[in-house]
Amino acid sequence: MIWNLGFGWLFMAVATVCILSFIFSLGLNVIIGRDGFGPFGTMAIVTSGFFGSIYALNAYGISLREVQEAILAGLVGAFILLMVLLLFKAVIRRV
Template identity: 45%
Template sequence: MLWNLDASWLMMAIATVAVLSYFFGAALDALMREDGFGSFGNALIISGSFFASILGANHEGYNLREMHAAVLVGLAGAFVVLVSLAVVKALLARM
């Protein structure tokens, strides 16, 4: 799906995901406090894993032509990665 976008749509998608990730990252930073990665760190993790999960699903052969399916896969992958990293960080901090 991402490979079929032209440059202007890809830049708008990256900018939209980055801005929304920063808002979610700031809210999650207020909730997670020391177990989080800061608002910018949360945003980087969410943005990167959003696109990585879409690319991974495409690589595995899933058809993500519809936007709602791609957004669902991206959000699920992003929050699975964020929660996994937060659990690892919390476990390492309590050792």
């Protein structure tokens, strides 16, 4: 799915995901506080997890033809990456 996008559409998709994940990270930063990565760090993690999971599923051979499937796969990947990194940081801070 990502390979079929032109430069303009790919730029718009990355910009949209960055903007929405930054808004999400501002709220999450207030909730998590110093245990998080800050708004820009969380935005980068969520954005990279979103597109990384879509890319990984496409490379694995799973076709995401519908936009809803790609959005769901991207959100699941983004939140799994964020959860794993937050758990890793929490373990490191407490050890």
